[in-house]
Amino acid sequence: MTAFRLLADIGGTNARFALQAPGDGCADIEVLACRDYEHVKDAIDAYLARAAARGHATDGIRHAAIAIANPVEGDMVSMTNHHWHFSIVALREACGLATLLVVNDFAALAQALPHLDARGRERIGGLDAAVVEERPLGLIGPGTGLGVSGVMPAGGGRWIALAGEGGHASFAPVTRTEMRLLDALWEEHGHVSAERLLSGPGLEAIHRVLAGERLAAADISARALDGSCAACRATVDAFCAILGSVAGNVALTLGATGGMYIGGGVVPRLGPLFHASAFRERFEGKGRLQPYLARIPTWLVTEPYPALRGVAALLDTATR
Ligand SMILES: Nc1ncnc2c1ncn2[C@@H]1O[C@H](COP(=O)(O)OP(=O)(O)OP(=O)(O)O)[C@@H](O)[C@H]1O
Incomplete structure (x- = not known):
């Protein structure tokens, strides 16, 4: 079975998460309120725990991508309209991932436009x-x-x-x-x-x-x-x-x-x-x-x- 990948779109108010098998659409989309979590990893862990409780196999996730509402330049990410602040490398290691892509949320949204x-x-x-x-x-x-x-x-x-x-x-x-x-x-x-x-x-x-x-x-x-x-x-x-x-x-x-x-x-x-x-x-x-x-x-x-x-x-x- 192909392992899921983790996707996220994080704005100043809402963090939207999904699981995706390569080539498929998004599954198990859930929106969490950013203010309920001290750190971005807490929100990721909460989502994955809930997805697992809903019966999804979340253990083998190796690749993830986050679209986030701030400029992404270098390793340190600091949100403009929320207090979350993290190192991409440290987050990737803490989550046990091989790939963690972090991009600006509107660059990610723009990438979807030609396909709507x-x-x-x-x-x-x-x-x-x-x-x-x-x-x-x-x-x-x-x-x-x-x-x-x-x-x-x-x-x-x-x-x-x-x-x-x-x-x-x-x-x-x-x-x-x-x-x-x-x-x-x-x-x-x-x-x-x-x-x-x-x-x-x-x-x-x-x-x-x-x-x-x-x-x-x-x-x-x-x-x-x-x-x-x-x-x-x-x-x-x-x-x-x-x-x-x-x-x-x-x-x-x-x-x-x-x-x-x-x-x-x-x-x-x-x-x-x-x-x-x-x-x-x-x-x-x-x-x-x-x-x-x-x-x-x-x-x-x-x-x-x-x-x-x-x-x-x-x-x-x-x-x-
Ligand atoms: N019914 C409504 N009418 C107008 N504005 C609303 C309404 N409900 C929520 N908002 C505003 O929408 C904003 C949240 O927008 P959005 O859902 O795009 O969040 P976000 O993706 O977290 O934001 P961003 O990506 O810009 O950081 C909040 O500022 C909130 O005040």
């Missing part, structure tokens, strides 16, 4: 072009933080994922309301990155400035969705418009003429409000370059665990 089918993505606007021509694809995803990435075609059906930190690029306001947001967040942070607005905490910050009220992101979107809070609706509308503007910047910067994808946990939770928003108008609203952007399709990633698929592809390459 109709069930894995929903078009928000622009042309309905399939990925027939090999053209760059862009990616932006608000979650606990803001991930930004893309994949470049490398010929012969191969794609190279980018591992940048574009969520930390400076926020550029477009409207007077956004000037107000920038002004207020300047006072708090000095440097105001796009992530300060385009993330779960960013949704809360927009609401704090525009409505003068502290509300959790989930409450803001729930009250906007059920129509009980006009100020919450205004917050969600501002968030979606800013996302359109920043997504347009990423598409222009990467030349993402194959399509621009929206990942992360926040946008799928906005439901119909995202479709009704100014996202697409603001995506295209770049003056003389509007016709260039009008041709680029924008897609919402609807596959539930796309980064796990991407990290599996990267592990295939690393263990080939």
Whole structure:
């Protein structure tokens, strides 16, 4: 019997784990809350114990890959939006693994984009072009933080994922309301990155400035969705418009003429409000370059665990 491989996608809030036999899809996916574990190894051990209790053979695991929400440079990994901090070599040895691949989570998600089918993505606007021509694809995803990435075609059906930190690029306001947001967040942070607005905490910050009220992101979107809070609706509308503007910047910067994808946990939770928003108008609203952007399709990633698929592809390459 072929041994399973362990896959993980670790964000600032959620750690998603799966087992995978080479060539197969993910099995036994489970989402754990990062805050419940002191160290990343505690979360791995907890997942493996639970998977074993569910009847999976977890003893022979030799290869693993982790997609994680921070830059990965060298051996030490330090999460941007959570306190986990570890050495890749020490973790590999402690887990008794032959291979432990650690990559940026949005680079892993980007790797999955060319392979998403109709069930894995929903078009928000622009042309309905399939990925027939090999053209760059862009990616932006608000979650606990803001991930930004893309994949470049490398010929012969191969794609190279980018591992940048574009969520930390400076926020550029477009409207007077956004000037107000920038002004207020300047006072708090000095440097105001796009992530300060385009993330779960960013949704809360927009609401704090525009409505003068502290509300959790989930409450803001729930009250906007059920129509009980006009100020919450205004917050969600501002968030979606800013996302359109920043997504347009990423598409222009990467030349993402194959399509621009929206990942992360926040946008799928906005439901119909995202479709009704100014996202697409603001995506295209770049003056003389509007016709260039009008041709680029924008897609919402609807596959539930796309980064796990991407990290599996990267592990295939690393263990080939
Ligand atoms: N119903 C909701 N509406 C809007 N935002 C929400 C809702 N529920 C949770 N969030 C926000 O989503 C964020 C978590 O997003 P996600 O599920 O993508 O987590 P993550 O993968 O751990 O994040 P990241 O990869 O960016 O570090 C949290 O900041 C939370 O406040």
